[in-house]
Amino acid sequence: MEGKRSLRMCCLCNERRASLKRPKTLQQICRECFYLAFEDEIHQLIVDNRLFTRGDRIAIGASGGKDSTVLAYVLSKLNRVHDYGLHLFLLSVDEGITGYRDDSLETVHRNQIEYGLPLKIVSYKDLYGWTMDEIVKLIGLKNNCTFCGVFRRQALDRGAAFLKADKVVTGHNADDIAETVLLNILRGDIARLSRCSSIITGEDGPIPRCKPFKYTYEKEIVMYAYFKKLDYFSTECIYSPNAYRGFAREFIKDLERIRPRAILDIIKSGENFRISTTTKMPEQGFCERCGYISSQKWCKACVLLDGLNRGLPKLGIGRSRVAIGFKEENKSHGTKSIESKQCGSLDF
Amino acid sequence: MQLTLEFGGGLELLCDSKKIHNVNVEFEQQNKEDKLTMKGLLSWVRTNLIKERPEMFMKGDTVRPGVLVLVNDCDWELSGQLSTTLEEKDVVVFISTLHGG
Numbered sequence: 176m177e178g179k180r181s182l183r184m185c186c187l188c189n190e191r192r193a194s195l196k197r198p199k200t201l202q203q204i205c206r207e208c209f210y211l212a213f214e215d216e217i218h219q220l221i222v223d224n225r226l227f228t229r230g231d232r233i234a235i236g237a238s239g240g241k242d243s244t245v246l247a248y249v250l251s252k253l254n255r256v257h258d259y260g261l262h263l264f265l266l267s268v269d270e271g272i273t274g275y276r277d278d279s280l281e282t283v284h285r286n287q288i289e290y291g292l293p294l295k296i297v298s299y300k301d302l303y304g305w306t307m308d309e310i311v312k313l314i315g316l317k318n319n320c321t322f323c324g325v326f327r328r329q330a331l332d333r334g335a336a337f338l339k340a341d342k343v344v345t346g347h348n349a350d351d352i353a354e355t356v357l358l359n360i361l362r363g364d365i366a367r368l369s370r371c372s373s374i375i376t377g378e379d380g381p382i383p384r385c386k387p388f389k390y391t392y393e394k395e396i397v398m399y400a401y402f403k404k405l406d407y408f409s410t411e412c413i414y415s416p417n418a419y420r421g422f423a424r425e426f427i428k429d430l431e432r433i434r435p436r437a438i439l440d441i442i443k444s445g446e447n448f449r450i451s452t453t454t455k456m457p458e459q460g461f462c463e464r465c466g467y468i469s470s471q472k473w474c475k476a477c478v479l480l481d482g483l484n485r486g487l488p489k490l491g492i493g494r495s496r497v498a499i500g501f502k503e504e505n506k507s508h509g510t511k512s513i514e515s516k517q518c519g520s521l522d523f
Numbered sequence: 524m525q526l527t528l529e530f531g532g533g534l535e536l537l538c539d540s541k542k543i544h545n546v547n548v549e550f551e552q553q554n555k556e557d558k559l560t561m562k563g564l565l566s567w568v569r570t571n572l573i574k575e576r577p578e579m580f581m582k583g584d585t586v587r588p589g590v591l592v593l594v595n596d597c598d599w600e601l602s603g604q605l606s607t608t609l610e611e612k613d614v615v616v617f618i619s620t621l622h623g624g
């Protein structure tokens with residue numbers, strides 16, 4: 176009955192009123208059946224891909240945003256219900272952004288108490304001697320995301336090492352991954368294309384990362400958080416006002432409206448792009464200055480840091496990427512770096 | 524018509540950072556049986572509540588893709604989206620999925 180209040184029953188249990196339409200299956204289901212289906216799919220993914228081993232120490236990259244909040248909630252539930260035997264931790268990065276990160280960290284603190292998970296916060300100030308506020312004061316708003324991205328990635332690894340974590344899990348969802356696949360296709364970045372759609376990455380690096388929400392739609396994550404009244408933070412990074420998402424995100428969302436399966440199809444395309452290239456990946460060594468993995472003498476963070484400390488903050492910015500010779504344009508928030516998530520959330 | 528409108532996921536920033544708005548929506552009835560639809564409500568919201576960046580909330584005559592809508596805690600995709608009819612004291616929730624991670 177078009178236009179009439181829905182009195183349709185759940186197509187799974189036929190007992191309760193349907194509350195949402197699943198984008199993945201177009202099923203109309205009630206809340207209770209939705210919780211079960213949502214959690215069960217993630218459980219299946221964890222089991223099928225052997226994401227964890229009993230006794231593993233797992234650091235959940237926690238930004239206080241919707242994805243990582245729901246991830247922390249669902250993982251602790253699954254760990255309890257299915258007795259995975261995991262030691263879960265929340266790991267947050269404090270970039271030192273007044274009025275943004277301090278507020279979102281409040282949310283993480285509340286989650287820590289509510290879910291009973293130990294929390295480790297690593298800060299830019301402690302690791303690098305600079306807060307993002309101080310960096311922006313020096314360099315302005317133009318390249319600040321380069322700093323944010325490079326520093327955050329390394330901060331997450333250092334925090335995970337501190338926690339002696341076996342793995343880091345992040346809240347990247349199906350929409351994020353579809354967006355990244357699309358961007359990598361447009362850029363012709365074949366190396367990243369096959370990497371970005373894998374559920375586990377960085378197995379060669381210090382600590383592998385995995386994405387239990389790889390096939391989980393953003394709509395369902397937000398619906399889950401809404402129905403369960405989970406407390407999350409949703410203000411944009413003050414250094415990237417109006418950023419929201421770039422054109423690729425917009426395109427993905429337009430596609431989803433026409434045909435929700437499109438998101439899964441794009442991820443599938445990414446997975447199928449296993450091109451055997453003769454392209455040599457740069458050899459991994461270690462940074463001479465800080466010991467972090469690096470293919471150069473100094474890691475990217477140390478180069479940026481050196482520039483900052485010498486008052487030459489442009490140092491290390493804008494060098495073109497190793498891949499396929501695309502000139503890297505302005506990496507500010509407007510154009511987006513290839514890592515799909517904007518500054519202020521956790522990247523790959 | 525008395526309605527409760529709730530904005531979340533960052534959309535509250537577009538309307539004075541206030542999440543919950545108890546509003547009285549006046550609309551023109553052509554016929555006596557005409558009811559307020561979501562389509563009518565959206566254009567009312569755009570005119571009366573959204574103070575900045577309306578493009579973050581709407582695209583064309585509907586919500587921007589990525590904005591979820593629930594009428595009385597039920598996904599509007601189940602009730603006909605724009606053609607969903609509203610009744611006195613309904614609760615309509617708008618949540619952006621586009622913010623942060």
Ligand SMILES: [Zn+2]
Nearest residue numbers: 185188205208
């Ligand atoms: Zn049901």
Ligand SMILES: [Zn+2]
Nearest residue numbers: 462465474477
């Ligand atoms: Zn280094």
Ligand SMILES: [Zn+2]
Nearest residue numbers: 320323414518
């Ligand atoms: Zn930023």
